[in-house]
Amino acid sequence: MSVTTSDAEPSGPATEAYVRLEHVTKHFPANGRRGAPLTALRDVSLEVARGEVFGVIGHSGAGKSTLVRLVNGLETPSEGRVHVGPHELTALSERERRGVRRDIGMIFQQFNLFRSRTVAGNVAYPLKVAGVASAERDRRVARLLDFVGLLDRAHDHPEQLSGGQKQRVGIARALATEPALLLVDEATSALDPETTGEVLALLRRVNRELGVTIVIITHELDVIRSIADRVAVLDGGELVESGSVYEVFAHPRTEAAARFVGTTLRDRPSAATLARLRRTHPGRLVTVRVRDRTGFQTALAATFLRHEVAAEIVFGGISELQDRPVGSLTFELTGPPDAVDASLAALRADGVELAEED
Numbered sequence: 001m002s003v004t005t006s007d008a009e010p011s012g013p014a015t016e017a018y019v020r021l022e023h024v025t026k027h028f029p030a031n032g033r034r035g036a037p038l039t040a041l042r043d044v045s046l047e048v049a050r051g052e053v054f055g056v057i058g059h060s061g062a063g064k065s066t067l068v069r070l071v072n073g074l075e076t077p078s079e080g081r082v083h084v085g086p087h088e089l090t091a092l093s094e095r096e097r098r099g100v101r102r103d104i105g106m107i108f109q110q111f112n113l114f115r116s117r118t119v120a121g122n123v124a125y126p127l128k129v130a131g132v133a134s135a136e137r138d139r140r141v142a143r144l145l146d147f148v149g150l151l152d153r154a155h156d157h158p159e160q161l162s163g164g165q166k167q168r169v170g171i172a173r174a175l176a177t178e179p180a181l182l183l184v185d186e187a188t189s190a191l192d193p194e195t196t197g198e199v200l201a202l203l204r205r206v207n208r209e210l211g212v213t214i215v216i217i218t219h220e221l222d223v224i225r226s227i228a229d230r231v232a233v234l235d236g237g238e239l240v241e242s243g244s245v246y247e248v249f250a251h252p253r254t255e256a257a258a259r260f261v262g263t264t265l266r267d268r269p270s271a272a273t274l275a276r277l278r279r280t281h282p283g284r285l286v287t288v289r290v291r292d293r294t295g296f297q298t299a300l301a302a303t304f305l306r307h308e309v310a311a312e313i314v315f316g317g318i319s320e321l322q323d324r325p326v327g328s329l330t331f332e333l334t335g336p337p338d339a340v341d342a343s344l345a346a347l348r349a350d351g352v353e354l355a356e357e358d
């Protein structure tokens with residue numbers, strides 16, 4: 001297995017790990033006579049720090065849900081160990097694991113609300129199961145519904161709510177027993193972009209204001225970009241890359257991660273854009289990846305100037321990720337070929353990532 005972590009930043013959490021997977025492999029037995037045994041996860045090691053939002057991305061079938069089920073103890077690994085808080089799940093009995101599971105909140109794509117219960121009844125349910133007295137239950141339900149902005153809908157039933165509101169009830173219910181860890185499995189996949197933004201903002205508040213550690217599983221990069229501190233990329237059951245969202249998204253080190261990220265950053269002009277650019281820009285076209293470095297563009301300009309190369313930005317853009325600049329700029333470079341070559345060599349020597357467009 002190749003696990004690539006960033007050189008620039010420590011990929012390990014700065015503080016104490018709350019969830020730890022050590023060399024976890026999960027095989028599923030052959031399904032029926034003709035099915036072959038399947039390895040859903042292979043030798044996966046990762047740590048989630050207490051208090052962070054940790055994203056896991058991967059395509060369908062990459063093993064994301066299996067990973068969630070291992071962390072909440074619904075599955076046991078074929079090999080390796082899973083730790084949650086002070087517990088090593090793999091060393092516990094099923095009954096003990098159920099106890100640990102009560103301290104983990106779960107959020108699902110399909111909300112999983114009781115249709116026959118009111119909004120308040122849904123949020124109260126886990127408290128009832130935990131044996132919390134009725135007056136205390138009512139107090140906590142009101143506080144939770146206020147937190148998610150649905151106090152005025154307490155007596156409605158789920159079918160009277162929008163998808164986003166249902167998910168907010170799901171979040172309130174998951175928080176009812178005051179878990180230290182929230183597992184969020186494709187929670188926004190059924191929601192439109194605006195509602196997704198609202199639900200993610202609420203999860204951010206859960207993390208920041210209540211200090212809840214969040215593991216969020218998704219195939220949507222924008223979800224990771226907008227909420228996660230660190231991310232792990234799963235591909236075919238293997239953890240191929242992990243690190244800060246900035247490092248993994250701005251500078252992916254594996255092809256699998258780059259494939260994911262390439263779909264959102266769109267950092268090179270497409271073939272059609274290039275053809276259009278060429279009609280009006282006869283010079284050499286070079287795409288430079290923006291670095292989070294003070295004076296980066298000034299240094300670029302100075303290098304071109306020193307080599308007497310004219311550089312005009314003809315495509316690209318800069319956006320932000322975790323408050324740091326990301327993006328790329330395509331320049332049209334005009335000047336004697338030797339001078340252009342020398343300027344590009346100088347930039348490369350300075351660690352600038354660039355690609356000449358064909």
Ligand SMILES: Nc1ncnc2c1ncn2[C@@H]1O[C@H](COP(=O)(O)OP(=O)(O)OP(=O)(O)O)[C@@H](O)[C@H]1O
Pocket residue numbers: 028029031038039040058059060061062063064065066067219
């Ligand atoms: N209980 C099971 N028995 C047999 N195979 C399983 C079981 N659970 C998962 N798998 C298989 O393990 C692999 C990983 O599945 P998993 O659901 O973890 O992926 P995923 O990344 O969550 O995908 P999706 O986003 O589609 O849910 C898949 O090939 C799946 O068919």
